[in-house]
Amino acid sequence: MSYLELSGLQKRYGSAVAVDDVSLSVAKGEAVALLGPSGCGKTTTLRMLAGLIEPNQGMIRVDGSEITRLPAHKRNMGYVFQSYALFPHMSVARNVAFGLEERGRPKAEIARQVEEALAMVRLEGLAQRRPRELSGGQQQRVALARALVIHPSVLLLDESLSNLDAKLRDTMRHEIRSIQRSLGITTLFVTHDQVEALTMCDRIAVMHRGRIAQIGSPEDIYERPATRFVAEFVGRANALPAERGSDGRVTLWGAAQPVTAPVEQAFDIFVRPQRMRILPLSEPAGDATARVTGKVLRNVFVGDHVEVLVEGAGGQLTVEMASGSPVPPEGSEVAVVWRAQDSLPFAREAA
Incomplete structure (x- = not known):
């Protein structure tokens, strides 16, 4: 049973369509990433869900109730912004308490819940500091605590790790995922970072030009991309121009290959660099x-x-070899081999 349901969402700005017929069902307690490049419509979709933007068409339901036209402050959504959006003049405790105060909760209850929320994100002892006195990672935790303290029906994360350095991003990915699982909170996470999507979510919806190009588990998205765009965007892949002879056989770089390619038009074979090996x-x-x-x-x-860059009759490709492995010298002639089942055929796009 779906807990959160988006059905036929569309958002237009004049003649430009930012989101086009997006439908998505999310189970209670599930974490789903909206993954895609800038301008694909993922943040617009999240903001429609939060009530910050009104859709031109479509419907949003949470736990069976339609909220499409409900004001943002009545949706009980926890939103962590990319910039964190903390109040600089307020202490950490007041920032976290803001949503509870707006809801008119008793002071004793607010104090208890703020203390619990700060403990959850490991910020005990920092309640009286101002945001400017915190590191980027600590500010991110304050924003997360503020979103969680209201016990939201859905947690929305909008590129919330993008301002952190690489090592801290890695730490926070695991911490947020652990908190999300322990609370069993339904979560939608917008990101352009495929590593975040692959490691933090149960499913990934890859967006392209305002639509969902594919939705599935991280393994499905990576191992079985449904479109050329998904194959190119998620992970890295070599695109080898392929040809089909009159006998139906497929050739790559002039060599016949045991590859099945159902498409009749011009096509390329995609292969992940780490699935290839280099041999004499x-x-x-x-x-x-x-x-x-x-x-x-x-x-x-x-x-x-x-990364070993190899040039042949059909262009260039990259092979990933583990550090410490014997690396072929530059200028040497080599064979690049892989299993036929690691070949992914996709129609060639018009120039």
């Missing part, structure tokens, strides 16, 4: 059944892996 030309491929050859142009050390 004379070495058998083993269980790998697809193979192209080329010359190593460059090796780039990236920390936990080395």
Whole structure:
């Protein structure tokens, strides 16, 4: 049973369509990411859900009740903004208490719930500080506590980790996911960062040009992309131009391949860099059944892996090798191999 339901949402600004017929069902306690590039409509969708923007068409339901035209302050949504939007003149405690005060809760109840919320986000002892006296990660925790203290029906996170440095983002991803699971709170998380979407949510809705291109589990989205856009946007992938001969066989870089490609028009084969291996030309491929050859142009050390750029008859591709593995010297001729089932065919887009 869906707890949160978006049905046919559309938002237009004059002749421009920002969100076009978005429908989504979210179960109670589920965390769903709206993932996509800037301008795809994900934040507009979130703001319609929060009541900050009114849709031109469509319907929003929470726990069976329609809230499409309900004012924002009556929706009981917890919203964590990208900028955190903390009140600079208020203490941490007053920032967290704001939503409860607006609801007219008794002072004793407010004090107790604020204390519990600050403990939940590990900010005990900082209640009397001002936002300017906090680090970015601490400010993010205050914004999260303020959103959670009202016991919202739905938690909305709008690019809420984008202002943090890489290491702190990694820490906060796990902390927020742990809190979300422990509370069992239904959550919608807007992000353009695929790592955040893959690690923090039960399902991902990939948005493109105002529509949902695909929705599924993180594994489904990554391993079984439904469209070329999803394959290109989520994770990294090499696009190898393919050709189909008169006998129906598929060739890549001039070599016949055991690849099934249902499309009849011009198409490319997408392969994840980490699914490829590099071998000497004379070495058998083993269980790998697809193979192209080329010359190593460059090796780039990236920390936990080395990116090997290989150029061949059909262009260039990148292979990821684990750090510490023997890396082929630049200029050497090599074979690049992978399993046929790791080949993803998608129609070539018109130039």
